[in-house]
Amino acid sequence: MIRSFRSELLKLRRPSIIAGGGAVLAGFTVLATVLTFTTATATGQAAQNGRYATSTFAGLASANGLTRGFANAAGLLGILVFVLFLTSMTSEYNHGTLRMLLTRQPRRARLLGGKFLALVAVTAAAMVAALLLSAAAAIPLAHSQGIATTGWFTTAGLGHLASNYANAVLAVVFFGTAGFALGVLLRSTTLALGVGLAWLLPLENIIQNSWAGSGHWLPGLLFGAVGRGGTNIVSYQAALALTLAYAAIALTVASTSFLRRDVTA
Amino acid sequence: MTPTTSVAQARESAGRPQGAVTALPPSGGAMDGPAIKTHGLTKRYGARTVVDGLDIEVPHGVIAGFVGPNGAGKTTTLRMLLGLVRPAAGEGRVLGFPLTAPAGYLGQVGALIESPAFYPGLSGERNLAVQTTLAGIDPARIPVVLTRVGLDGRGTDRYKTYSLGMKQRLGIAAALLGEPSLLILDEPANGLDPAGIHEMRDLLRSLNADGCTVFVSSHQLGEVQQVCDWLVVIDQGRMLFQGPTGQLMAGGGDVLVVGCQPEADLPRLAALLARRGLPAARIGDRLSVDLAGVADSSQTVAEVSRIASAENLTLIELTVTKATLEDRYLNLIPGGPLS
Numbered sequence: 001m002i003r004s005f006r007s008e009l010l011k012l013r014r015p016s017i018i019a020g021g022g023a024v025l026a027g028f029t030v031l032a033t034v035l036t037f038t039t040a041t042a043t044g045q046a047a048q049n050g051r052y053a054t055s056t057f058a059g060l061a062s063a064n065g066l067t068r069g070f071a072n073a074a075g076l077l078g079i080l081v082f083v084l085f086l087t088s089m090t091s092e093y094n095h096g097t098l099r100m101l102l103t104r105q106p107r108r109a110r111l112l113g114g115k116f117l118a119l120v121a122v123t124a125a126a127m128v129a130a131l132l133l134s135a136a137a138a139i140p141l142a143h144s145q146g147i148a149t150t151g152w153f154t155t156a157g158l159g160h161l162a163s164n165y166a167n168a169v170l171a172v173v174f175f176g177t178a179g180f181a182l183g184v185l186l187r188s189t190t191l192a193l194g195v196g197l198a199w200l201l202p203l204e205n206i207i208q209n210s211w212a213g214s215g216h217w218l219p220g221l222l223f224g225a226v227g228r229g230g231t232n233i234v235s236y237q238a239a240l241a242l243t244l245a246y247a248a249i250a251l252t253v254a255s256t257s258f259l260r261r262d263v264t265a
Numbered sequence: 266m267t268p269t270t271s272v273a274q275a276r277e278s279a280g281r282p283q284g285a286v287t288a289l290p291p292s293g294g295a296m297d298g299p300a301i302k303t304h305g306l307t308k309r310y311g312a313r314t315v316v317d318g319l320d321i322e323v324p325h326g327v328i329a330g331f332v333g334p335n336g337a338g339k340t341t342t343l344r345m346l347l348g349l350v351r352p353a354a355g356e357g358r359v360l361g362f363p364l365t366a367p368a369g370y371l372g373q374v375g376a377l378i379e380s381p382a383f384y385p386g387l388s389g390e391r392n393l394a395v396q397t398t399l400a401g402i403d404p405a406r407i408p409v410v411l412t413r414v415g416l417d418g419r420g421t422d423r424y425k426t427y428s429l430g431m432k433q434r435l436g437i438a439a440a441l442l443g444e445p446s447l448l449i450l451d452e453p454a455n456g457l458d459p460a461g462i463h464e465m466r467d468l469l470r471s472l473n474a475d476g477c478t479v480f481v482s483s484h485q486l487g488e489v490q491q492v493c494d495w496l497v498v499i500d501q502g503r504m505l506f507q508g509p510t511g512q513l514m515a516g517g518g519d520v521l522v523v524g525c526q527p528e529a530d531l532p533r534l535a536a537l538l539a540r541r542g543l544p545a546a547r548i549g550d551r552l553s554v555d556l557a558g559v560a561d562s563s564q565t566v567a568e569v570s571r572i573a574s575a576e577n578l579t580l581i582e583l584t585v586t587k588a589t590l591e592d593r594y595l596n597l598i599p600g601g602p603l604s
Contacts, residue, residue: 003399003400003401006398007396007398007399010387010391010394010395010398011384011387011395014386014387014391015386016386095382095383096382097382097383097384098382099344099349099378099382100382100383102347102348103347103348103349103371103374103376104371104396104399105399105400106348106367106368106371260351262344262349262350262351263344263349263350264349264350
């Protein structure tokens with residue numbers, strides 16, 4: 001599995017992925033951070049009818065404020081990671097490279113496991129960059145809004161930084177896991193992206209607007225809730241437990257299919 | 266038709282020198298059996314049977330050609346040998362290991378299945394590095410194999426900038442990375458220019474001389490005839506022939522073409538030949554003598570020459586036309602020409 005992991009890293013280090021993925025990651029992170037600070041008000045606004053809650057000045061000035069924008073970016077970054085994980089599998093089918101990989105590593109579980117872990121590792125590293133970028137953007141934004149930042153650089157602030165980072169990584173990896181499983185099952189980039197993005201973007205939002213309990217069950221909403229450390233609809237623990245269950249089911253179904261299916265691409 | 270023949274016999278039968286026979290691979294799986302052996306190998310997709318009870322046996326140390334029309338089941342068979350496709354029935358062994366345990370033998374197998382498959386955005390070298398990393402092969406092999414296939418100096422170029430022939434060469438290079446004792450190639454000459462095809466032929470011979478068994482599927486029967494000393498012919502998933510190339514080529518079909526001047530003497534010459542037990546058919550301005558069953562065609566050539574000379578007939582052509590593998594193949598395949 002280690003060889004599969006290292007081999008996947010070689011592929012992920014190509015300039016197009018670093019430049020393209022990095023640009024989108026930076027764009028999403030800065031956008032979420034800017035929106036977090038510029039939409040903040042003295043009283044804030046609770047989440048309702050599919051709209052996210054906005055922050056309060058006091059909340060942003062708290063120890064948790066430095067990474068509030070980063071946490072809000074997790075949903076957007078999740079879509080990016082979803083696409084990365086999904087296409088990393090479908091492109092192996094589309095280019096026919098899967099047959100090459102399997103003649104080099106016929107133990108399919110190891111190949112799949114190494115590939116998945118490499119994607120997770122790259123995602124975790126990219127999220128460090130996103131965290132630093134968001135923090136760098138948050139400081140001047142806070143000053144421009146007159147928000148105090150002394151609470152950020154405390155022991156409690158560092159604790160929030162670590163937990164927000166961990167939650168954001170968990171959230172985007174859950175998005176990635178869904179993409180990975182869809183990629184394995186559907187094999188076609190167009191089909192898998194179409195199904196996945198249609199579900200995560202319009203369909204979940206439509207359902208959310210018409211079903212009050214959707215936040216407790218729909219995977220995309222739950223992934224986002226994990227990234228934000230829980231919401232006023234679903235607690236962090238409940239969201240994490242259900243997303244772990246969803247991820248386990250997705251990986252089990254995908255790996256079973258991958259292990260058993262003929263490779264004809 | 267599954268004759269048991271040694272490598273040396275196959276070589277001799279194919280007209281290749283005994284000296285070319287080299288030592289078998291020194292280690293690995295069970296090397297005392299054939300390199301590839303299948304029994305009743307079958308693959309079905311739904312109601313369609315693509316491979317139907319194949320009993321293949323490829324001895325160690327040969328260059329074996331795998332021939333059949335499009336859709337005959339060649340690629341599916343190769344995929345089963347490489348563990349990519351699960352057989353519906355039957356069994357097989359590659360380098361002594363069962364098909365159900367491809368991890369046991371794939372480290373000693375180099376393969377190119379269908380078109381080369383690489384990552385377009387990566388360079389040739391980086392593509393090969395993906396494979397060496399995955400398989401635990403020494404990366405020092407990368408420049409070696411690139412040189413061997415004539416891609417030295419182009420390894421840092423992105424794969425998507427390669428021509429079709431260069432892509433094919435990179436595919437061969439990838440197959441050679443692990444210094445395989447068995448090479449399984451599917452149409453390796455696709456996209457190569459005549460010089461490239463010639464180089465490919467030399468490469469296969471050279472690898473074989475180094476002890477590598479080669480199992481190569483191809484539609485280029487001329488190439489197969491020149492390179493392969495063992496043949497496996499299938500159609501519609503079923504075995505039509507397997508054995509030494511020479512055994513298939515010895516099946517008759519050679520003709521002696523005779524021309525004389527003036528052309529008006531042809532009937533007299535035909536009558537003379539018929540009296541000596543050499544019936545000749547007139548085809549245009551030549552006579553054609555069927556050499557079926559003739560062990561040594563040079564004796565017949567000498568005989569015709571003597572007959573003509575004794576009757577003061579002037580011969581202007583006396584040519585033995587050998588039946589080609591294509592002729593033999595077309596005779597084997599039900600329904601005639603290559604589809």
